[in-house]
Amino acid sequence: MGGPGQCTPPKANASQQPLQKKKNLQTCRRHGHARRLLKCRSSSSSSSSRFTVDDLPPRDVIIVGGGAHGAATAHELASQQRGASRKVSLAVVESSLTPAHSRSSSGGESRIFRVTDTKSHYASMAFEALPLWRELERQSGAELLRTTGCLDIVDEQSLEDALRTSESAGATVETLTGDEIAKRTQGAINLKSLETRYGGIYERSGGINNPKTVMNSYYRLLREKYKQRVEVLSGHSLIELEDYGSSFSLLLKRHNPGMLEAPFARISCEQLVFTAAAANPLLMSRFFGWRSLRESCVIQKMSYGFWRVQDLSRKAMEQIPVWRLLPSQEDQSRSIKDGGVVRCYGFPIHEHDGFSKVAPHDLHTSIPYPAEDSDLLFLAQGERKPDDDILRDVHESVVSRMLGGKLEFAADGAHSCLYTVTDDREFVLDYVPGVERGRAVVSICCQGSGFKHTPLIGSAIRDMVMMHGGDLVGAGGVVNLNLFRADRESLGGGDKVAAKL
Numbered sequence: 001m002g003g004p005g006q007c008t009p010p011k012a013n014a015s016q017q018p019l020q021k022k023k024n025l026q027t028c029r030r031h032g033h034a035r036r037l038l039k040c041r042s043s044s045s046s047s048s049s050r051f052t053v054d055d056l057p058p059r060d061v062i063i064v065g066g067g068a069h070g071a072a073t074a075h076e077l078a079s080q081q082r083g084a085s086r087k088v089s090l091a092v093v094e095s096s097l098t099p100a101h102s103r104s105s106s107g108g109e110s111r112i113f114r115v116t117d118t119k120s121h122y123a124s125m126a127f128e129a130l131p132l133w134r135e136l137e138r139q140s141g142a143e144l145l146r147t148t149g150c151l152d153i154v155d156e157q158s159l160e161d162a163l164r165t166s167e168s169a170g171a172t173v174e175t176l177t178g179d180e181i182a183k184r185t186q187g188a189i190n191l192k193s194l195e196t197r198y199g200g201i202y203e204r205s206g207g208i209n210n211p212k213t214v215m216n217s218y219y220r221l222l223r224e225k226y227k228q229r230v231e232v233l234s235g236h237s238l239i240e241l242e243d244y245g246s247s248f249s250l251l252l253k254r255h256n257p258g259m260l261e262a263p264f265a266r267i268s269c270e271q272l273v274f275t276a277a278a279a280n281p282l283l284m285s286r287f288f289g290w291r292s293l294r295e296s297c298v299i300q301k302m303s304y305g306f307w308r309v310q311d312l313s314r315k316a317m318e319q320i321p322v323w324r325l326l327p328s329q330e331d332q333s334r335s336i337k338d339g340g341v342v343r344c345y346g347f348p349i350h351e352h353d354g355f356s357k358v359a360p361h362d363l364h365t366s367i368p369y370p371a372e373d374s375d376l377l378f379l380a381q382g383e384r385k386p387d388d389d390i391l392r393d394v395h396e397s398v399v400s401r402m403l404g405g406k407l408e409f410a411a412d413g414a415h416s417c418l419y420t421v422t423d424d425r426e427f428v429l430d431y432v433p434g435v436e437r438g439r440a441v442v443s444i445c446c447q448g449s450g451f452k453h454t455p456l457i458g459s460a461i462r463d464m465v466m467m468h469g470g471d472l473v474g475a476g477g478v479v480n481l482n483l484f485r486a487d488r489e490s491l492g493g494g495d496k497v498a499a500k501l
Contacts, residue, residue, distance in 0.1 A: 065276030066094025071218035072458025078226035099215035123169035132455035140217035149321035150206020292492025304359030307407035386414035430486035
């Protein structure tokens with residue numbers, strides 16, 4: 001469930017004949033699994049039906065959601081077991097058949113990596129994630145973070161505050177004038193056409209994460225190096241969850257079962273980790289009664305585009321760092337025709353040869369969180385049309401002025417993506433409210449900028465699982481888990497579920 005999930009309860013197929021009565025449990029030699037007939041409740045029908053279900057071997061920990069953070073958690077748990085006092089067996093439940101699919105939060109081929117941030121705790125986390133990315137590159141043998149440097153373009157009055165935040169995270173930065181930026185980028189970025197005087201903060205370790213390569217690397221390691229401890233259940237969605245106090249039982253729907261596989265599978269575990277991104281608020285509401293989380297989250301559609309590079313050689317374009325334009329409040333408040341500027345960010349040539357990607361930071365369409373899983377799937381499939389007006393504003397206010405004469409909008413260059421944000425724009429990383437502490441962990445580390453923290457989030461969840469509800473002081477290294485508590489007031493206090501159950 002790396003992106004919007006497919007957690008739809010099973011529906012009885014009217015065309016199928018009722019199954020003949022058989023023994024409740026049959027031995028199934030293949031894979032050493034058991035197969036049984038399960039009386040399954042369906043929210044879509046008042047009647048009860050029987051389905052064939054494969055019983056899978058139990059696991060110590062099951063991770064629901066195999067996107068970037070779920071895969072990172074599995075990797076961290078599997079890789080740290082050598083010499084550890086506690087060894088765990090794992091299963092990763094992922095609704096899609098392939099990682100980094102087009103609907104997921106881990107799709108695409110470019111995410112900005114930067115250790116500069118307006119919030120110091122996220123800047124510190126990115127700084128700590130950097131060596132973890134390099135270690136993952138060493139293990140996988142693939143380039144996962146391409147270093148280009150990162151340039152934050154800020155109005156001169158805010159330059160000092162931005163510099164202080166970056167340096168507090170441990171980053172080595174340098175300040176640049178508008179003329180120095182133009183020289184370093186061979187004229188590709190020219191700030192003279194903007195109304196306000198701008199300068200820049202350059203940080204050399206910034207760059208581009210490639211989600212597609214990252215996901216392929218994680219899954220190759222899980223399936224090859226750690227296959228004895230980790231089972232990847234691709235094409236499986238969680239549709240029913242039972243809590244027996246000391247263990248959980250999960251009913252999974254298979255989206256593409258093999259000829260010898262039942263359409264459903266049952267698996268049990270001692271601990272659960274939910275890293276299902278956009279599906280998590282629905283899962284928390286449905287299985288744990290945490291309804292305020294769904295109400296505290298929105299889905300945002302961001303439109304972005306690809307512009308064809310002109311009048312610059314490929315070599316020159318590759319020298320340009322990833323960049324962010326952070327305009328003053330005055331410039332943002334003005335209309336585009338009066339010199340207003342859109343807050344946005346851009347990449348050098350990366351995903352598509354000869355094209356540069358530019359995206360707005362704050363211009364987006366907010367979509368209320370759906371009440372049903374099927375509605376979430378519909379959003380993923382049907383709400384992807386890019387907003388032409390937003391891309392027109394990006395072009396007129398930034399591309400044609402700051403990048404004037406260097407980029408031409410591609411005829412088929414408009415795209416969009418969906419991501420989840422909480423009302424307070426902070427991550428959620430905590431034990432699930434209302435469940436015995438340590439038995440279930442929930443992670444919603446999205447906000448449109450969570451990918452850069454992937455290996456660090458994985459290590460933080462690993463600590464939470466291995467501590468099994470113990471004191472979390474120091475867990476996750478520099479990740480301050482108190483900032484991401486599930487019971488904070490902005491999320492409805494976790495609905496104070498623990499007091500109700």
